[in-house]
Structure formats: C-alpha cells, structure tokens
Amino acid sequence: MAGTATQARTPALDVRQGLEKLATYPYQILTFVGADGYPVSVGVRATLDPAAASASFAAPAGLAVPTDADVSLTGSHIRPQPGYGYDERRHVTVWGPAIISPDGRDVSIAAARAWGWDEAEVPFFEYSERSVGQSRKYFDALSVERGTPVKPRLSMASLVLRTTRLPFLSATIVPVLLGILIAARHGAFDLLTAVLTVIGASFVQLAINVSNDVFDTAQGADDANVTPTKFSGGSRVIQYGLVSFRRMAGLATIFYLAAAVIGLLLLVLRGSPALLAIGVVGFIVGLGYTAPPLKFVYRGLGEIAVALGFGPLMLLGAYVVQTRGVLTWEPVVASLPIALLVALILYVNEIPDRRGDARAGKRTLPVRLSKSTVIAGYRLAALAAYAIVIVGVLAGLLPIPALLALLTVPLALRVSRGLEPNYDNPYGLMSVMAVNINVHLYAGLLLLAAYLIVLVAGAVAPSINLFVG
Amino acid sequence: MAAIPEPVEALLEAALVGELTVVDGNGRPVTYPLIPLYDGEHVYLTSSTLFSRKLEHIKANPKVALSLTDPIAVGGRTDRATIQGDARVIEEDPHGGWERLLPIWEKKEPSIVYFLKQRVALPLFFERSLIEITPRRVLYWADGDAAMAPQATDVGSEVA
Numbered sequence: 001m002a003g004t005a006t007q008a009r010t011p012a013l014d015v016r017q018g019l020e021k022l023a024t025y026p027y028q029i030l031t032f033v034g035a036d037g038y039p040v041s042v043g044v045r046a047t048l049d050p051a052a053a054s055a056s057f058a059a060p061a062g063l064a065v066p067t068d069a070d071v072s073l074t075g076s077h078i079r080p081q082p083g084y085g086y087d088e089r090r091h092v093t094v095w096g097p098a099i100i101s102p103d104g105r106d107v108s109i110a111a112a113r114a115w116g117w118d119e120a121e122v123p124f125f126e127y128s129e130r131s132v133g134q135s136r137k138y139f140d141a142l143s144v145e146r147g148t149p150v151k152p153r154l155s156m157a158s159l160v161l162r163t164t165r166l167p168f169l170s171a172t173i174v175p176v177l178l179g180i181l182i183a184a185r186h187g188a189f190d191l192l193t194a195v196l197t198v199i200g201a202s203f204v205q206l207a208i209n210v211s212n213d214v215f216d217t218a219q220g221a222d223d224a225n226v227t228p229t230k231f232s233g234g235s236r237v238i239q240y241g242l243v244s245f246r247r248m249a250g251l252a253t254i255f256y257l258a259a260a261v262i263g264l265l266l267l268v269l270r271g272s273p274a275l276l277a278i279g280v281v282g283f284i285v286g287l288g289y290t291a292p293p294l295k296f297v298y299r300g301l302g303e304i305a306v307a308l309g310f311g312p313l314m315l316l317g318a319y320v321v322q323t324r325g326v327l328t329w330e331p332v333v334a335s336l337p338i339a340l341l342v343a344l345i346l347y348v349n350e351i352p353d354r355r356g357d358a359r360a361g362k363r364t365l366p367v368r369l370s371k372s373t374v375i376a377g378y379r380l381a382a383l384a385a386y387a388i389v390i391v392g393v394l395a396g397l398l399p400i401p402a403l404l405a406l407l408t409v410p411l412a413l414r415v416s417r418g419l420e421p422n423y424d425n426p427y428g429l430m431s432v433m434a435v436n437i438n439v440h441l442y443a444g445l446l447l448l449a450a451y452l453i454v455l456v457a458g459a460v461a462p463s464i465n466l467f468v469g
Numbered sequence: 470m471a472a473i474p475e476p477v478e479a480l481l482e483a484a485l486v487g488e489l490t491v492v493d494g495n496g497r498p499v500t501y502p503l504i505p506l507y508d509g510e511h512v513y514l515t516s517s518t519l520f521s522r523k524l525e526h527i528k529a530n531p532k533v534a535l536s537l538t539d540p541i542a543v544g545g546r547t548d549r550a551t552i553q554g555d556a557r558v559i560e561e562d563p564h565g566g567w568e569r570l571l572p573i574w575e576k577k578e579p580s581i582v583y584f585l586k587q588r589v590a591l592p593l594f595f596e597r598s599l600i601e602i603t604p605r606r607v608l609y610w611a612d613g614d615a616a617m618a619p620q621a622t623d624v625g626s627e628v629a
Contacts, residue, residue, distance in 0.1 A: 029538055030615075031490050031498040038553040038606065039490035039498045041536035042615045062618025074500045078486050078542055085578030086485050086542075091502050128594060131519040135593045138521040142560065152518070152596040153564045158589035230590060240593050 013092070018114020019050035021092040025075030030060065030107075032071040032098070046073055056108040059100065065107050071098045073109060075116075089124075092116030123427050129226045136241055151241050163237050163251070165209045170437075171310045171345070172205040173198065174444030175338050179318030181451035182331045185458070188322040193269055197318045200262030207255030208286045208309075213238060214249050215290035216362075219298070225356030227426040231433040232349040233356070256287075272325030278317040285309045298362045302350070303343040311339020333392045334447065337405065340385035341440040344378060348415065348436045352426035375419045382412045385443070396469040401450035408443045411435055474622055477537075477550040477607050481507040485577055486542045489514055489600070490534045491526040491556070499526060505535055506573045512552060512602040515567045515574070517594050524598055527556045533602060540613075549613040553606040554624075559599035567597040 013021075022028060031041045046057040055073055065071060072095045079088035096111040117127060135152070142150040154162065161167070180194045213234045216222045222234045237243040243251075263279045285305050288294030296305040315335035320327060347365060350357065351374065354366040366374050389405050392398035418432035454466050473481070481487075487505040490498045501523050506513040512535055516524055527533060533556040538549045559566065568585075575582050588595050608619035 027538070029488055029500065029536055031488075031500055031534075031536075033492055033496060033498055037492070037530075038532045039492060039534035040553070040608070041488060041490055041500070041534055041538070041551045042608075042610075042619070043536075043538040043549050043613065044615050058616065060615035070495075070497045072498050072500060074488060076486065076488055076500075076502045076539060078502070078539075080485055080541065083579055085580045089502070091500075093500055095497060128517075128519050128591070132593065134521055135518040135596065138518040138524070141525075142563075150563075152593055154589060154592050158592075162589050162592075242592060 013114045013116055015053050015094060015111045015114050016050045018092055018094040018116060019048045019053065019055065019111055021090075021116060021118070022046070022055070022073060022075045022094055023048040023050070025077060025092075027075075028055075028057070029074040029076065030057070030065070030071060031074060032066055033069060035064070035066075044073075053096075053111045054108055055094070055096075055111060056106055059105055059107050065098050065100065067098050067100055069097070070095045070112070071109060088120070090116070090118035090120065092118075125229075125427060126227050129228060132239055139241055154242055159237070159242060162235050163210065163243055163248070164206050165235055166206075168209065169202055169205060170441050170444070171342050172201045172314060174441065174448065175310060175314035175335060175342075176201045176318040177448055178334055178338065178444065178451065179315040179331055180322060181448060181455065182315075182334060183319045183322030185451060185454055186323065186328065186330075188324070188326075190322060193266060193321050194318075196262055196266055196269075197321050200259050200266065201314055201318065203255050203259035203262065204282065204286060205310075207252055207259055208289060209235070210248055210255060211252035211287060212290045214245065214252055215292070215295075216360075217245060217248075219290075219292075219295075219360060219362070221298075221357060221360035221362045224359040225353055227352050227356065229349075229352055229426055229430050229433065231430065231437065232353050232426075256283075266321050270321050270324050272320050274320045274325040274327060275317060278313055278320065282309060282313045282317065285313065297364060300363050300365055300368050302364055303347050306346045307339040307343035310342040311335045330397055333388065333395075333397045334402075336388045336392075337385040338440070338444055338447070340381050340388070341443055344381055344385075345433075345437055345440055347374075347378060347381070348419070348429075348433055351419070351423060352429050352433075371423050375416070375423070378419060379416050382416065382439075386412075394468055396467045399450050399454045399466045400468065401453045401466060402447055404446040404450050405443045407446060408439050411439045411442065415439060471622055471624055473552070473604055473607055473624060474609055474620075476548055476611070477552065477609055478507065478509075480537045480543055480546060480548065480550050481505055481512060481552075483543045483546065484537050486539065487514075488536045488538065489523065490536070491523050492530045492532060493526050494529060499523070504574065504577055505537070506570050506577075508573065512554070512604065513570055514600040514602070515570065515597045516600060518563055518596045518598070519593050521598065524558050524560070524600070527558050527600060531555045531557065533600075535602060538613075547613045549610040551608040551619075552602070552604050553608070554602040554604040557601045557603070559601055563596045563598055567599050570599065 027043050028046045030044045034040045042060045044057040046055045048055045072093050074093040076091040078086040080086050094111040095113045096109045099108045217238045225233045289305050312335040319331040350364040350366045358367045415436045422428035486502045488500050489503050490500045493499050503514040534553045536551040604624045607622045
C-alpha cells in the first residue's frame with residue numbers, strides 16, 4: 001500500500017519573494033529572542049530591498065536586538081468582517097542575522113529564509129489539505145506519548161455520511177427506479193423484488209464508493225490530491241486518519257457481499273440469465289473502476305465505466321428483474337441520457353483533481369485533454385443526452401412527457417458557462433459541480449415523473465396515447 | 470500583585486488577530502497569526518492539529534510572546550503591546566476540549582459556530598489543542614511608536 005500521509009507540503013517561498021511580499025505590508029513586526037529566553041516583538045517600519053535580500057529599520061528604543069542569533073520580520077494582514085469574523089488572511093516572515101549600525105541607531109537584517117501563506121494564492125482548503133501530514137504526525141506523537149491510539153473523530157452519523165458518500169446514492173436510485181417504472185408500464189411489477197433491487201443496487205454503489213477510496217489510496221491518487229472538494233477527491237477518511245485503510249477495505253468487502261447476497265436472491269426469485277450477465281458485468285466494471293489490473297479510471301475509461309454502470313446496467317438490471325429477463329429497446333434508450341449525464345458528473349469532478357491525478361498516474365480525460373477540449377466534450381455529451389431524449393420521443397421509444405427532462409437544459413448551460421472561468425479554481429468550481437450533479441438528478445427525476453404520468457394516464461384514461469405514432 | 474495593564478486587556482479583548490511567537494529548536498522565533506482569547510487571567514489560543522508545529526515548539530520551549538500590533542485587527546486602536554509568558558498545551562481532548570472557549574471565540578468570529586456545524590466537511594480543522602499563556606511580562610507602546618521605549622510591566626510586580 002502506498003503511504004497514507006499526504007505527501008505535498010506548503011509551497012516554498014524564497015527570500016526575495018518573502019521580502020517582496022513583506023514590502024506590501026504597512027509595517028513589519030520585528031521579533032527576536034531576548035536574553036531571558038522570551039520572544040520580543042515590536043512593530044517597525046522597515047525599508048526592504050529584495051534584490052539585496054536585506055531589510056533595515058530604526059533600532060527600537062529600549063530593546064536590545066541580538067546580533068548573535070536570527071531575528072525575524074513578519075507582516076500580517078486580515079480584513080475584519082463585522083458579524084462574520086475576518087478574511088483576506090495572509091502573513092509572511094523572513095529571518096536572518098541582525099547587524100547594528102556603529103551608532104546603534106539602525107538595524108539591518110541579511111535575510112536568509114522566508115515562509116508565509118496568502119489565502120488569495122493558496123486557498124484555505126488547499127492549505128489545510130497540504131497540512132494533513134502534520135496532523136497525522138501530531139496524532140502519532142500524541143499516541144506514543146499516551147501509550148494508546150489517539151485519533152481524530154467525527155460523530156457516527158457524520159462519519160457514515162462522509163465514508164460512504166451517501167448523498168451520491170441518487171446516481172443509483174434514479175436509474176433503478178426508472179427501470180422499475182418502465183417495467184411497470186410494460187405490465188411487470190413485483191414490489192418485493194423492486195425493493196430488493198433498490199437495496200442491492202445501493203449496496204453496489206456504496207461498495208464502489210468505499211473500494212474506490214481503498215484503491216485510490218493504495219495507488220497514491222488520493223494522497224497526491226491537495227485540492228479535494230465536497231464533490232471530488234474521494235471521502236479522504238483514510239488520509240485524515242478517521243478510518244483505517246484496513247477497515248475501509250473490510251467495509252467495501254461487506255458492501256460487496258451484501259450486494260452479492262441480494263443479487264443471488266433476486267436471481268433465485270426471478271431466474272433471469274440476463275440479470276446474471278448484468279450482475280457479472282456490473283461487478284467487473286464497478287470493482288475494476290479503480291482496482292488493478294483494470295483500473296478503468298486510470299486509463300481514461302472512467303467516464304465510460306460510470307456511464308455503463310450507472311446508466312444501462314443499473315436501469316436494465318432493475319428492468320429485467322421485473323420482466324424476468326425480457327428486454328426491450330425502451331429501457332435501453334431511456335438509460336442513455338442518464339448514462340451520459342452521470343458520466344458528466346465524474347467528468348467535471350475530475351477537473352479539480354487533474355493535477356493530483358496526473359501525479360499519481362491516474363490518466364483521466366481532464367488529465368489527458370486540453371481545457372478547451374474538455375469543455376467542448378462536456379457540451380457535446382450534454383447535447384447528446386438531450387438529443388437522445390428528443391429523438392427517443394420522436395421515434396416513439398420514449399413517452400412524450402420525457403421531454404420534461406429538457407427543463408434541465410438551463411442548468412446544463414450554467415455548468416457549460418461555469419467551466420471556463422473556474423477551470424483552474426477548484427473551489428470556484430464547487431458550485432458548478434453542484435449544479436452539474438443537479439442536472440443528472442433533476443433530469444432523472446423528470447424522466448421518472450414522465451413515466452409516472454404515463455402509468456397514471458394508462459390507468460385513468462387508457463385511450464390517451466402518450467407516445468408518438 | 471500587578472495584573473495585565475488595562476489598556477492591554479482592552480487590546481486583547483478587541484484583537485481579532487494577534488501574532489504568537491514561539492521559539493523553535495534552533496532558538497529562532499517563529500510567528501503565527503492567531504485569534505487571542507482572554508478570560509481575565511490567561512490568554513488562550515487554539516491550534517488545529519493541521520497547523521500543530523507550533524505546539525511541538527511550545528512543548529519543547531514554553532516561552533512565548535503574543536504581540537498586538539495591527540490597528541485594523543484591534544478596532545482602530547494605535548497602541549501596541551507584546552505579552553511574554555509561559556505557554557502550556559492543553560490537549561487532553563483535541564476533538565472537543567477546545568469548545569469551552571467557543572463563547573469568547575464566537576464574540577470575535579461569529580462564523581465559527583456555522584463552520585463548526587459543518588464539521589463533517591473540515592474534520593481535522595476542528596481537532597484542536599489549546600495554548601494557555603500565563604502572562605509574565607507586558608511591553609506596552611501607548612502611541613504604538615517603536616522610537617519610544619515600551620512601558621514594561623512584570624505581571625506580579627511593576628518594573629518600569
């Protein structure tokens with residue numbers, strides 16, 4: 001297994017850069033360690049010369065600046081925000097030996113080292129992520145000191161939410177319910193197996209979510225990523241020390257076993273070879289998404305794997321459970337827009353991860369392709385998803401109310417427009433990713449609504465034909 | 470017994486940010502901007518385990534100083550102070566021990582309560598240790614000008 005400590009560190013700052021930054025502050029804080037061992041700090045106005053790597057200022061009155069040890073100059077800035085706190089955090093420190101002028105009036109520093117942070121350059125979340133290794137070091141040391149493991153914690157509910165990425169279950173629920181509804185329209189519905197399908201498919205996704213973290217950690221991808229967001233970069237519970245690698249591997253196994261048991265039960269209850277084939281392919285695609293030797297997502301095939309898994313496989317799997325293996329074109333066509341839109345969730349979420357992914361050899365499409373190609377790819381795939389809905393309706397393969405899914409076009413346009421300005425800003429991209437997830441969710445819910453309309457209409461007014469032709 | 474001078478207490482209570490300086494293993498000062506929290510006896514600061522190197526330094530050398538220098542961070546006041554003291558790291562419960570300071574933290578940074586509710590998004594940020602500073606000496610510049618010698622007060626006896 002690769003190391004589980006985050007390997008990246010705070011970006012280095014050279015002396016010249018440090019002095020240039022220090023020059024932007026209205027005053028500097030001279031700090032040195034006094035003869036009694038306590039630090040002394042005093043505000044001064046220094047003249048800074050980055051080219052000469054030096055700083056000079058009037059000697060502070062009544063304080064003896066040492067010349068036999070490094071002193072420092074610090075600049076610190078915040079902007080108060082009443083009722084909130086503050087923002088625009090930045091600080092910089094340069095160190096070096098001090099030289100006192102012969103008349104004792106002036107002090108100069110030959111700057112030798114610099115360090116600092118500016119949240120405008122390194123956003124707080126990235127700065128925090130780069131510091132995860134320090135947190136692990138702290139807990140390791142505390143554990144040794146106490147002779148018992150000390151770990152960071154979360155409430156059980158939060159930990160479950162974070163570890164399993166539960167909110168993303170909509171990616172499973174939508175296609176499974178759609179498959180069940182389409183089967184119901186075709187006269188095949190069994191409540192018990194429908195419920196079992198939803199539960200089993202959910203276990204499949206939970207297993208994939210957790211095992212992805214395990215394999216991405218083992219291959220170094222999650223450790224290399226210093227710009228994770230709410231929607232990308234994995235759950236990071238292993239990196240943060242919240243759950244051990246071994247426990248995550250165990251949890252993934254439990255979820256896979258639970259999914260397998262329900263899958264076998266459905267096979268026994270419905271006896272469909274098609275379901276068996278879908279289950280086997282789904283297992284290979286799901287596990288092989290990040291697991292060696294397949295590692296689809298590392299080979300630029302992640303989008304195809306996700307599209308296949310959370311589109312046709314989920315939807316057709318749910319459909320054939322109800323129809324006992326009978327397949328028709330309607331669920332196939334209905335699964336395609338869902339497949340494209342769910343693949344676009346992954347596709348956009350991979351954009352902020354691309355630098356870390358590249359370092360870990362995870363050659364996703366945003367790693368391989370240029371910015372303009374990635375954005376064009378989004379537009380093309382989204383257009384294709386909506387085109388399939390329109391063509392499906394016109395061909396009489398999807399019900400006319402399926403056109404409701406087109407109501408999400410404005411959301412897709414928002415995503416399309418948001419990619420360009422936020423492409424290099426992982427945290428600016430978060431709102432775009434959130435909208436993109438909603439494109440899939442709302443389009444899926446609208447397709448579900450379309451089939452509910454068809455079912456209700458079929459029950460109350462069978463003469464009304466909601467299909468073209 | 471001399472306490473922290475009143476103007477310095479006022480600075481402490483107003484300060485959104487102060488600069489904590491610790492001494493590293495090479496005897497060098499290392500300065501960190503932090504929110505100072507004052508309970509009338511001790512000065513407290515909290516540090517996420519993410520940024521816990523300062524805690525290592527304090528454990529090795531408890532002599533620290535907290536400077537209050539930025540007029541913008543202290544509501545426009547132009548006086549300045551440096552509080553020297555002995556620091557103790559309180560880390561019995563990094564998960565929740567620091568929350569006893571939440572009421573005085575919230576007064577300075579109201580948004581912290583909102584962020585704490587989002588703990589699931591920032592779990593390590595809210596694993597925190599406390600730094601408790603027992604003040605020993607206070608340097609005070611009434612007009613904030615380093616050209617004038619500071620008024621020095623030993624917390625325990627007046628020295629200047």
